[in-house]
Protein backbone atom coordinates (compact mmCIF):
# COMPACT_ATOMS: atom_id res chain seq x y z
CA UNK A 1 0.00 0.00 0.00
CA UNK A 2 1.27 3.42 -0.94
CA UNK A 3 2.29 5.94 1.71
CA UNK A 4 0.06 8.99 2.18
CA UNK A 5 2.78 11.31 0.87
CA UNK A 6 2.72 9.48 -2.45
CA UNK A 7 -0.74 10.92 -3.16
CA UNK A 8 0.50 14.49 -2.79
CA UNK A 9 1.75 14.92 -6.38
CA UNK A 10 -1.69 13.82 -7.62
CA UNK A 11 -4.07 15.66 -5.28
CA UNK A 12 -1.91 18.28 -3.58
CA UNK A 13 -0.46 18.49 -0.08
CA UNK A 14 -3.47 20.38 1.32
CA UNK A 15 -5.75 17.40 0.72
CA UNK A 16 -3.47 15.04 2.62
CA UNK A 17 -2.99 17.49 5.49
CA UNK A 18 -6.76 17.79 5.82
CA UNK A 19 -7.13 14.00 5.97
CA UNK A 20 -4.59 13.88 8.78
CA UNK A 21 -6.46 16.57 10.70
CA UNK A 22 -9.81 14.82 10.34
CA UNK A 23 -8.33 11.44 11.30
CA UNK A 24 -6.78 13.00 14.38
CA UNK A 25 -10.27 13.88 15.59
CA UNK A 26 -11.28 10.22 15.32
CA UNK A 27 -8.48 9.03 17.57
CA UNK A 28 -9.60 6.21 19.82
CA UNK A 29 -12.52 5.20 17.61
CA UNK A 30 -12.58 1.86 15.82
CA UNK A 31 -14.30 1.22 12.49
CA UNK A 32 -15.46 -2.21 11.32
CA UNK A 33 -16.36 -2.64 7.64
CA UNK A 34 -18.45 -5.67 6.75
CA UNK A 35 -19.45 -6.93 3.32
CA UNK A 36 -20.11 -10.25 1.60
CA UNK A 37 -17.04 -10.91 -0.52
CA UNK A 38 -13.32 -10.30 -0.26
CA UNK A 39 -12.83 -10.59 -4.01
CA UNK A 40 -14.81 -9.47 -7.03
CA UNK A 41 -16.90 -6.40 -7.67
CA UNK A 42 -16.57 -2.75 -6.85
CA UNK A 43 -17.20 -2.95 -3.08
CA UNK A 44 -14.30 -5.32 -2.44
CA UNK A 45 -12.17 -3.27 -4.80
CA UNK A 46 -12.72 -0.13 -2.73
CA UNK A 47 -12.40 -1.75 0.70
CA UNK A 48 -9.08 -3.24 -0.36
CA UNK A 49 -7.68 0.25 -0.71
CA UNK A 50 -9.78 2.21 1.78
CA UNK A 51 -9.12 0.12 4.89
CA UNK A 52 -5.28 0.15 4.68
CA UNK A 53 -5.31 3.89 4.00
CA UNK A 54 -7.55 4.54 7.01
CA UNK A 55 -5.03 2.60 9.06
CA UNK A 56 -2.18 4.68 7.68
CA UNK A 57 -4.08 7.70 8.93
CA UNK A 58 -4.09 6.16 12.39
CA UNK A 59 -7.76 5.09 12.37
CA UNK A 60 -8.32 1.67 13.94
CA UNK A 61 -10.08 0.19 10.88
CA UNK A 62 -10.78 -3.42 9.95
CA UNK A 63 -12.72 -5.38 7.35
CA UNK A 64 -14.73 -8.56 7.96
CA UNK A 65 -16.61 -10.69 5.44
CA UNK A 66 -19.82 -12.58 6.25
CA UNK A 67 -20.11 -16.26 5.41
CA UNK A 68 -22.82 -17.88 3.36
CA UNK A 69 -23.46 -20.97 1.31
CA UNK A 70 -24.71 -21.33 -2.24
CA UNK A 71 -28.35 -20.98 -1.20
CA UNK A 72 -27.69 -17.75 0.66
CA UNK A 73 -25.84 -16.16 -2.25
CA UNK A 74 -28.50 -17.38 -4.61
CA UNK A 75 -31.04 -15.51 -2.44
CA UNK A 76 -28.90 -12.37 -2.11
CA UNK A 77 -28.27 -12.22 -5.87
CA UNK A 78 -32.00 -12.33 -6.49
CA UNK A 79 -32.57 -9.63 -3.87
CA UNK A 80 -29.79 -7.60 -5.51
CA UNK A 81 -31.50 -7.93 -8.90
CA UNK A 82 -34.89 -7.02 -7.42
CA UNK A 83 -33.40 -3.93 -5.77
CA UNK A 84 -32.09 -2.93 -9.18
CA UNK A 85 -35.72 -3.17 -10.33
CA UNK A 86 -35.41 -6.48 -12.18
CA UNK A 87 -38.42 -8.78 -12.37
CA UNK A 88 -37.22 -11.35 -9.86
CA UNK A 89 -39.40 -13.31 -7.47
CA UNK A 90 -38.15 -13.57 -3.93
CA UNK A 91 -40.06 -16.44 -2.39
CA UNK A 92 -40.73 -16.89 1.32
CA UNK A 93 -38.20 -19.70 1.30
CA UNK A 94 -35.48 -17.40 -0.07
CA UNK A 95 -36.23 -14.79 2.60
CA UNK A 96 -36.01 -17.49 5.23
CA UNK A 97 -32.56 -18.52 4.00
CA UNK A 98 -31.54 -14.86 3.93
CA UNK A 99 -32.57 -14.13 7.55
CA UNK A 100 -31.36 -17.48 8.84
CA UNK A 101 -27.85 -16.94 7.45
CA UNK A 102 -27.96 -13.36 8.69
CA UNK A 103 -28.70 -14.67 12.18
CA UNK A 104 -25.86 -17.20 12.03
CA UNK A 105 -23.41 -14.53 10.89
CA UNK A 106 -24.59 -12.31 13.69
CA UNK A 107 -23.75 -15.02 16.20
CA UNK A 108 -20.33 -15.66 14.68
CA UNK A 109 -19.30 -12.09 13.92
CA UNK A 110 -19.47 -9.75 16.90
CA UNK A 111 -19.81 -6.14 15.79
CA UNK A 112 -18.06 -4.48 18.67
CA UNK A 113 -16.29 -1.58 16.98
CA UNK A 114 -17.34 1.98 17.71
CA UNK A 115 -18.53 2.39 14.15
CA UNK A 116 -20.00 -0.58 12.28
CA UNK A 117 -20.06 0.05 8.56
CA UNK A 118 -22.28 -2.46 6.75
CA UNK A 119 -21.96 -2.62 2.97
CA UNK A 120 -24.96 -3.56 0.85
CA UNK A 121 -27.98 -5.74 1.68
CA UNK A 122 -26.24 -9.11 2.20
CA UNK A 123 -25.04 -8.39 5.78
CA UNK A 124 -27.90 -6.02 6.65
CA UNK A 125 -29.31 -8.34 9.36
CA UNK A 126 -26.20 -7.92 11.52
CA UNK A 127 -27.96 -4.82 12.89
CA UNK A 128 -30.09 -7.20 14.95
CA UNK A 129 -27.20 -7.61 17.36
CA UNK A 130 -27.28 -3.89 18.15
CA UNK A 131 -27.48 -3.55 21.89
CA UNK A 132 -26.91 -1.12 24.72
CA UNK A 133 -23.23 -0.81 23.79
CA UNK A 134 -24.07 2.42 22.05
CA UNK A 135 -21.93 1.96 18.97
CA UNK A 136 -22.88 3.65 15.69
CA UNK A 137 -24.22 1.73 12.71
CA UNK A 138 -24.06 2.82 9.08
CA UNK A 139 -25.70 1.08 6.13
CA UNK A 140 -23.76 1.79 2.96
CA UNK A 141 -25.86 1.01 -0.10
CA UNK A 142 -23.89 0.70 -3.33
CA UNK A 143 -26.96 -0.14 -5.42
CA UNK A 144 -29.31 2.17 -7.27
CA UNK A 145 -32.49 1.38 -5.34
CA UNK A 146 -34.61 4.14 -6.83
CA UNK A 147 -36.52 1.58 -8.96
CA UNK A 148 -36.45 -1.27 -6.48
CA UNK A 149 -39.31 -3.72 -6.27
CA UNK A 150 -41.47 -2.12 -3.59
CA UNK A 151 -42.08 -5.23 -1.49
CA UNK A 152 -38.39 -6.13 -1.36
CA UNK A 153 -37.47 -2.60 -0.41
CA UNK A 154 -40.11 -2.50 2.32
CA UNK A 155 -38.84 -5.72 3.87
CA UNK A 156 -35.31 -4.33 4.00
CA UNK A 157 -36.57 -0.97 5.22
CA UNK A 158 -37.54 -2.59 8.50
CA UNK A 159 -33.81 -3.14 9.05
CA UNK A 160 -32.46 0.04 7.46
CA UNK A 161 -34.51 2.00 10.01
CA UNK A 162 -32.44 0.55 12.83
CA UNK A 163 -29.23 2.13 11.51
CA UNK A 164 -27.95 5.58 12.47
CA UNK A 165 -27.34 6.58 8.88
CA UNK A 166 -27.57 5.37 5.30
CA UNK A 167 -25.10 6.23 2.55
CA UNK A 168 -25.82 6.24 -1.18
CA UNK A 169 -23.50 6.80 -4.13
CA UNK A 170 -25.63 9.37 -5.89
CA UNK A 171 -28.75 11.47 -5.21
CA UNK A 172 -30.62 9.55 -7.89
CA UNK A 173 -30.04 6.26 -6.02
CA UNK A 174 -31.57 7.32 -2.77
CA UNK A 175 -35.07 6.87 -1.35
CA UNK A 176 -36.85 8.74 1.33
CA UNK A 177 -35.80 7.12 4.59
CA UNK A 178 -36.49 7.70 8.25
CA UNK A 179 -32.73 7.84 9.00
CA UNK A 180 -30.04 10.38 8.14
CA UNK A 181 -28.78 10.02 4.61
CA UNK A 182 -25.41 10.87 3.11
CA UNK A 183 -24.43 10.98 -0.53
CA UNK A 184 -20.90 9.79 -1.12
CA UNK A 185 -19.60 8.73 -4.52
CA UNK A 186 -17.17 5.83 -4.73
CA UNK A 187 -13.61 6.25 -5.94
CA UNK A 188 -10.52 4.57 -7.30
CA UNK A 189 -7.02 4.48 -5.99
CA UNK A 190 -4.66 6.02 -8.56
CA UNK A 191 -1.71 4.20 -7.00
CA UNK A 192 -3.17 0.71 -6.98
CA UNK A 193 -2.04 -2.02 -9.38
CA UNK A 194 -5.40 -1.60 -11.10
CA UNK A 195 -4.86 2.06 -11.88
CA UNK A 196 -1.18 3.00 -11.74
CA UNK A 197 0.69 3.88 -14.95
CA UNK A 198 2.16 0.88 -16.74
CA UNK A 199 5.13 0.77 -19.10
CA UNK A 200 4.34 -0.20 -22.71
CA UNK A 201 6.25 -3.47 -22.45
CA UNK A 202 4.05 -4.66 -19.56
CA UNK A 203 0.94 -3.95 -21.63
CA UNK A 204 2.39 -5.92 -24.54
CA UNK A 205 3.36 -8.80 -22.28
CA UNK A 206 -0.14 -9.03 -20.84
CA UNK A 207 -1.72 -9.05 -24.30
CA UNK A 208 0.66 -11.87 -25.23
CA UNK A 209 -0.43 -13.88 -22.16
CA UNK A 210 -3.95 -13.97 -23.61
CA UNK A 211 -2.77 -14.49 -27.19
CA UNK A 212 -4.10 -11.08 -28.30
CA UNK A 213 -2.30 -9.23 -31.09
CA UNK A 214 -2.20 -5.46 -31.17
CA UNK A 215 -2.88 -5.34 -34.92
CA UNK A 216 -6.47 -4.03 -34.79
CA UNK A 217 -8.10 -1.53 -32.45
CA UNK A 218 -9.35 -3.19 -29.28
CA UNK A 219 -12.79 -2.60 -27.77
CA UNK A 220 -13.01 -3.80 -24.18
CA UNK A 221 -15.60 -4.35 -21.49
CA UNK A 222 -14.34 -5.43 -18.06
CA UNK A 223 -17.12 -6.85 -15.91
CA UNK A 224 -18.24 -9.79 -13.87
CA UNK A 225 -20.15 -12.18 -16.12
CA UNK A 226 -23.55 -10.88 -15.12
CA UNK A 227 -26.63 -10.40 -17.31
CA UNK A 228 -27.07 -6.88 -15.99
CA UNK A 229 -23.68 -5.99 -17.53
CA UNK A 230 -25.14 -7.07 -20.91
CA UNK A 231 -22.09 -8.88 -22.34
CA UNK A 232 -24.18 -10.23 -25.21
CA UNK A 233 -25.27 -6.69 -26.06
CA UNK A 234 -21.60 -5.74 -26.25
CA UNK A 235 -20.97 -8.55 -28.75
CA UNK A 236 -23.95 -7.38 -30.83
CA UNK A 237 -22.64 -3.81 -30.84
CA UNK A 238 -19.13 -4.99 -31.78
CA UNK A 239 -20.56 -6.97 -34.73
CA UNK A 240 -22.27 -3.84 -36.03
CA UNK A 241 -19.06 -1.83 -35.71
CA UNK A 242 -17.03 -4.56 -37.38
CA UNK A 243 -18.96 -4.08 -40.63
CA UNK A 244 -17.27 -0.70 -40.96
CA UNK A 245 -14.05 -0.86 -38.93
CA UNK A 246 -11.88 -3.93 -38.55
CA UNK A 247 -11.51 -4.29 -34.80
CA UNK A 248 -11.38 -6.84 -32.00
CA UNK A 249 -13.33 -7.26 -28.79
CA UNK A 250 -12.24 -8.24 -25.29
CA UNK A 251 -14.79 -9.23 -22.69
CA UNK A 252 -12.76 -9.68 -19.53
CA UNK A 253 -14.27 -10.72 -16.28
CA UNK A 254 -13.97 -12.91 -13.30
CA UNK A 255 -16.57 -14.30 -11.04
CA UNK A 256 -17.42 -13.00 -7.59
CA UNK A 257 -17.66 -15.26 -4.57
CA UNK A 258 -21.14 -13.87 -3.86
CA UNK A 259 -22.43 -14.28 -7.45
CA UNK A 260 -23.58 -17.83 -8.28
CA UNK A 261 -24.89 -16.90 -11.76
CA UNK A 262 -21.56 -15.95 -13.32
CA UNK A 263 -20.46 -19.39 -14.58
CA UNK A 264 -23.70 -19.88 -16.50
CA UNK A 265 -23.53 -16.37 -17.99
CA UNK A 266 -19.89 -16.94 -18.99
CA UNK A 267 -20.79 -20.16 -20.84
CA UNK A 268 -23.64 -18.39 -22.62
CA UNK A 269 -21.41 -15.50 -23.68
CA UNK A 270 -18.77 -17.91 -24.99
CA UNK A 271 -21.34 -19.62 -27.16
CA UNK A 272 -22.45 -16.26 -28.57
CA UNK A 273 -18.86 -15.45 -29.54
CA UNK A 274 -18.12 -18.77 -31.21
CA UNK A 275 -16.57 -18.64 -34.66
CA UNK A 276 -15.06 -15.15 -34.44
CA UNK A 277 -11.33 -15.22 -33.61
CA UNK A 278 -11.41 -11.46 -32.98
CA UNK A 279 -13.62 -11.88 -29.91
CA UNK A 280 -11.62 -12.71 -26.79
CA UNK A 281 -13.70 -13.90 -23.85
CA UNK A 282 -11.38 -13.97 -20.87
CA UNK A 283 -12.37 -15.61 -17.62
CA UNK A 284 -9.68 -14.10 -15.48
CA UNK A 285 -8.40 -14.73 -12.02
CA UNK A 286 -8.25 -11.60 -9.87
CA UNK A 287 -5.25 -9.90 -11.45
CA UNK A 288 -5.19 -6.13 -11.20
CA UNK A 289 -2.15 -5.57 -13.40
CA UNK A 290 -3.75 -7.64 -16.15
CA UNK A 291 -7.03 -5.69 -16.01
CA UNK A 292 -5.07 -2.43 -15.94
CA UNK A 293 -3.04 -3.49 -19.00
CA UNK A 294 -6.11 -4.62 -20.96
CA UNK A 295 -7.83 -1.32 -20.26
CA UNK A 296 -4.74 0.60 -21.34
CA UNK A 297 -4.34 -1.49 -24.50
CA UNK A 298 -7.88 -0.58 -25.60
CA UNK A 299 -8.91 2.00 -28.17
CA UNK A 300 -12.40 2.22 -26.67
CA UNK A 301 -13.81 0.98 -23.36
CA UNK A 302 -17.44 -0.04 -23.20
CA UNK A 303 -19.78 -0.49 -20.24
CA UNK A 304 -23.11 -1.46 -21.70
CA UNK A 305 -24.84 -2.26 -18.43
CA UNK A 306 -28.61 -2.62 -18.25
CA UNK A 307 -28.50 -1.59 -14.59
CA UNK A 308 -25.47 -0.38 -12.71
CA UNK A 309 -24.35 0.57 -9.25
CA UNK A 310 -21.71 3.22 -9.57
CA UNK A 311 -19.77 1.48 -12.34
CA UNK A 312 -16.19 1.58 -11.12
CA UNK A 313 -14.94 0.10 -14.38
CA UNK A 314 -16.03 3.35 -16.04
CA UNK A 315 -14.05 5.39 -13.50
CA UNK A 316 -11.03 3.19 -14.15
CA UNK A 317 -11.28 3.71 -17.90
CA UNK A 318 -11.74 7.47 -17.57
CA UNK A 319 -8.72 7.71 -15.27
CA UNK A 320 -6.67 5.99 -17.97
CA UNK A 321 -7.81 8.75 -20.36
CA UNK A 322 -9.68 6.23 -22.48
CA UNK A 323 -12.71 7.17 -24.58
CA UNK A 324 -15.69 5.41 -23.02
CA UNK A 325 -19.06 4.34 -24.40
CA UNK A 326 -21.42 3.48 -21.57
CA UNK A 327 -25.13 3.07 -20.89
CA UNK A 328 -26.88 6.00 -19.27
CA UNK A 329 -27.75 4.02 -16.13
CA UNK A 330 -26.93 4.16 -12.43
CA UNK A 331 -23.77 6.00 -11.42
CA UNK A 332 -22.51 6.14 -14.99
CA UNK A 333 -24.50 9.32 -15.59
CA UNK A 334 -22.66 10.96 -12.71
CA UNK A 335 -19.37 10.03 -14.33
CA UNK A 336 -19.93 10.76 -17.99
CA UNK A 337 -21.12 14.05 -19.37
CA UNK A 338 -22.21 13.09 -22.87
CA UNK A 339 -19.82 14.31 -25.58
CA UNK A 340 -17.59 15.97 -22.98
CA UNK A 341 -15.77 13.07 -21.37
CA UNK A 342 -17.37 10.06 -23.00
CA UNK A 343 -20.44 8.96 -24.92
CA UNK A 344 -23.63 7.71 -23.30
CA UNK A 345 -25.78 5.16 -25.09
CA UNK A 346 -29.25 3.68 -24.69
CA UNK A 347 -29.24 0.67 -27.02
CA UNK A 348 -27.06 -1.74 -28.98
CA UNK A 349 -27.38 0.48 -32.05
CA UNK A 350 -26.47 3.56 -30.03
CA UNK A 351 -23.44 1.82 -28.56
CA UNK A 352 -22.31 0.64 -32.00
CA UNK A 353 -22.65 4.11 -33.48
CA UNK A 354 -20.70 5.69 -30.63
CA UNK A 355 -17.90 3.10 -30.78
CA UNK A 356 -17.61 3.58 -34.51
CA UNK A 357 -17.49 7.34 -34.14
CA UNK A 358 -14.63 7.06 -31.67
CA UNK A 359 -12.66 4.56 -33.73
CA UNK A 360 -12.98 6.75 -36.80
CA UNK A 361 -12.12 10.01 -35.01
CA UNK A 362 -9.01 9.41 -32.90
CA UNK A 363 -8.56 13.12 -32.12
CA UNK A 364 -12.12 13.39 -30.76
CA UNK A 365 -11.59 10.17 -28.82
CA UNK A 366 -8.36 11.53 -27.34
CA UNK A 367 -10.06 14.76 -26.21
CA UNK A 368 -12.91 12.90 -24.49
CA UNK A 369 -10.35 10.67 -22.78
CA UNK A 370 -8.38 13.61 -21.44
CA UNK A 371 -11.51 15.26 -20.10
CA UNK A 372 -12.41 11.95 -18.47
CA UNK A 373 -9.14 11.75 -16.60
CA UNK A 374 -9.59 15.29 -15.29
CA UNK A 375 -13.17 14.55 -14.20
CA UNK A 376 -11.93 11.60 -12.14
CA UNK A 377 -9.05 13.63 -10.70
CA UNK A 378 -11.54 16.25 -9.48
CA UNK A 379 -14.26 13.93 -8.20
CA UNK A 380 -13.54 10.25 -7.87
CA UNK A 381 -10.15 9.67 -6.26
CA UNK A 382 -9.74 7.72 -3.03
CA UNK A 383 -8.58 10.77 -1.09
CA UNK A 384 -11.90 12.59 -1.67
CA UNK A 385 -13.77 9.45 -0.70
CA UNK A 386 -11.71 9.09 2.47
CA UNK A 387 -12.41 12.69 3.44
CA UNK A 388 -16.16 12.12 2.99
CA UNK A 389 -16.05 9.00 5.16
CA UNK A 390 -14.05 10.71 7.90
CA UNK A 391 -16.58 13.56 7.95
CA UNK A 392 -19.40 11.03 8.03
CA UNK A 393 -17.84 9.22 11.01
CA UNK A 394 -17.35 12.49 12.86
CA UNK A 395 -20.89 13.59 12.14
CA UNK A 396 -22.24 10.51 13.92
CA UNK A 397 -20.95 12.03 17.14
CA UNK A 398 -22.23 15.51 16.31
CA UNK A 399 -25.82 14.89 15.40
CA UNK A 400 -26.84 18.45 16.24
CA UNK A 401 -24.52 20.08 13.69
CA UNK A 402 -25.54 18.55 10.43
CA UNK A 403 -22.53 18.33 8.15
CA UNK A 404 -23.35 18.57 4.49
CA UNK A 405 -20.95 16.47 2.46
Ligand code: UDP
Pocket residue numbers: 040041042043045194222223224252253254255284286287288291309310311312313314316
Ligand atom coordinates in the same frame (compact mmCIF):
# COMPACT_ATOMS: atom_id res chain seq x y z
N1 UDP B 1 -12.99 -6.39 -11.86
C1 UDP B 1 -11.82 -7.14 -11.81
N2 UDP B 1 -11.76 -8.28 -12.51
C2 UDP B 1 -12.78 -8.71 -13.28
C3 UDP B 1 -13.98 -7.96 -13.34
C4 UDP B 1 -14.06 -6.79 -12.61
O1 UDP B 1 -10.86 -6.77 -11.14
O2 UDP B 1 -12.64 -9.75 -13.89
C5 UDP B 1 -13.06 -5.15 -11.09
C6 UDP B 1 -13.16 -3.92 -11.95
O3 UDP B 1 -11.88 -3.52 -12.41
C7 UDP B 1 -13.80 -2.96 -10.97
C8 UDP B 1 -14.73 -3.85 -10.15
O4 UDP B 1 -14.21 -5.17 -10.29
O5 UDP B 1 -12.84 -2.41 -10.11
C9 UDP B 1 -16.15 -3.83 -10.67
O6 UDP B 1 -16.80 -2.75 -10.14
P1 UDP B 1 -18.11 -2.15 -10.80
O7 UDP B 1 -18.58 -1.06 -9.90
O8 UDP B 1 -17.83 -1.77 -12.21
O9 UDP B 1 -19.15 -3.35 -10.88
P2 UDP B 1 -19.73 -4.40 -9.81
O10 UDP B 1 -19.02 -5.68 -10.14
O11 UDP B 1 -19.45 -3.90 -8.45
O12 UDP B 1 -21.18 -4.48 -10.15
